[in-house]
Amino acid sequence: MDIGLLSFYIRRRISQSKPLRYTLWIITALLSLIFINKVFRGGNVTVPSGDSSYQGISSSNRDLTNEEINTLIAGGNLLQKHELPKFRLAMPYLNNEVDEQNYEFTGDVLIRNDQYVRLTSLKKHQKSSFFSNSQVDLQSFVMEWNFALSGNGEVSSLHGDGMAVLFSEYKLDQGEMFGVNEYYKGFGIYVDTYRNGRSGIFPYVLASRNDGTQRYDNDNDGKANEISGCIARSLWNPSSGVVKARLVYIEDGYVSLDFDYKNEGVWTNCFTLQEVYLPEKFHVGFSAQTGDLSEIVDIFEARIYSLKDHDGNPVTEFQKLVDVMNDPSSPDKFEDVTEEYQLDDHTKRRRVVSQKKDGKQMRRTLKRLINAEKRIKKEAEQRRVERRAKRSEWWNSVKKWFYFMIAAVVCYMATIVYRVQKKNNIRRSKNQGLIV
Structure with missing residues (x-):
């Protein structure tokens, strides 16, 4: 007109x-x-400036650190921890019929029977992955895996592209997101080793959720997909040749990732989240990709454990940890000690008896756990407020x-x-x- x-x-x-x-x-x-x-x-x-719950929340000696919480959960004392053999990946890979049935390998995977499963080598444009043939059907679990990222040059030199650990409703075909299709339903942990457009220090580890419709923000190194993450420079060329990782998941939305960078039993938390839910059933998978630059990505071992209380009931909420610690008769309150006893006038013997642990220490640990639970909830609320603020800011601009x-x-x-x-x-x- x-x-x-x-x-x-x-x-x-x-x-x-x-x-x-x-x-x-x-x-x-x-x-x-x-x-x-x-x-x-x-x-x-x-974000309210007068409320201390939103001001640089951090752990202190009054509460447990995220690493200590995960050690309580995964240590096998506070809760029962049972491995599921159908998700095990362990040496020797080719001689273990169970392992061969547990996972399906695709792409440029190189398997050395008693050494490693190599997802990428020092070659350009490689893609590879392996996914469990069975679906994980657990309300809560601990997953532990050993891996290494290595190659030529220091951590600050150029290499790439990275790897992913995925918890997807279905197995993924090859694609452009660390070697697999970016449209999946589930939860992912990405280890990005190549900087595209994002400022910061690499390698960078980030957590992400996907409902099957979201593209991976490759140009900005996943910034649009990130829920939380951490800088992880020590993943590159680890001093001991291997890095241990553990992921703790509880059905009420508690997700936490730790790394043991030097393989010495010293854990460092990468992220701890609340209200992040995995699919009820999912395949677990590993993938990696190289582009014009390359690196070595090796997986040495992977195991998944169910979490139950001492009555054999599945752990469904974080509060269960507090309940177990409050129970004076739970097995974690006792320890085996060796004592001497007199058999007769000339003979002494040793025996192992169950003895109750120091109640003062247990009460102190319980108090710190309760404080840690409050801190984690405040951190989750802070993230919700920040997300609402970002959405509100965008909407106000519109x-x-x-x-x-x-x-x-x-x-x-x-x-x-x-x-x-x-x-x-x-x-x-x-x-x-x-x-x-």
Whole structure:
């Protein structure tokens, strides 16, 4: 439609209708007030500055660190920990019929029977992966795996692209996200070793969820997909030749990842999240990819353990840890000790007896665990507030542009009204002059 004709039509209708002119003036005034109110008052959600629960939350000696919590869970004392053999990957790989049935290997995988499963080598443009043939069907579990990222040069040199550990409803075909299809349903841990557009230090480990529709933000190294993450420089060329990792998952949404970088039993937490839910059933998989640059990605071992209380019931919530520690009769309150006893006047013997642990220490640990639970919940709430703030900020920007466009249209209409009104005034003055 011709804008000039439309403008002429609007001016003509306005000049012929006094009520329409008044209506437009009223609308202009109202929209201007709304626009000024929205722009200058804003409305962004901000993190409260006066609430200590949102101020740089960190663990202290009053609560357990995330690593200590995971050690309590995965240590096998507080809870029962049972391995599921159908998800085991261990040496010797080719001689172990169970392992060969446990996983399906695709792509450029290289298997050395008593050494490693190599996903990528020092070659360009490789893709490989392996996924469990069975689905994990556990309410809560611990997964432990040993791996290594290595290659030429220091950690600051160029190499890539990285690897992924995936918990997907279905096995994934080859693709461009660390060697597999980026459209999956589930949870993923990405170890990115090549910087594309994102600033920061690499390798970088990030956690991500996908509902099957989200693309991987490769140009920004997964920034748009990231829930949480950590810098992990010590993953590159580990001093002991291997890095241990453990993922703890509890059905009520507790997910936590630790690394033992030097294979010395010293764990470092990468991320701990609340309200992150894995699929009810999923395949576990490993994948890796190289591009114009290359690196070696080796997987040495992988195991999955179920978590149950000492009555054999599945652990479904974090609170269960507190309940077990509060139970004075639970097996974790006792320990085996060796004592001497007198068999007769000339003979002494040793025996192993069960003895209750130091109650003071147990109470102290329980208190720290309760404080840690509160801290983790506050951290989860802080992340929710920050996500809402980001969404609100984006939405407010959209609204401001919308109101600006409305204001521009209204101003244009007001200009037309003014011009028509001025034209009518001139016409009336001329008519009056003729009458005189």
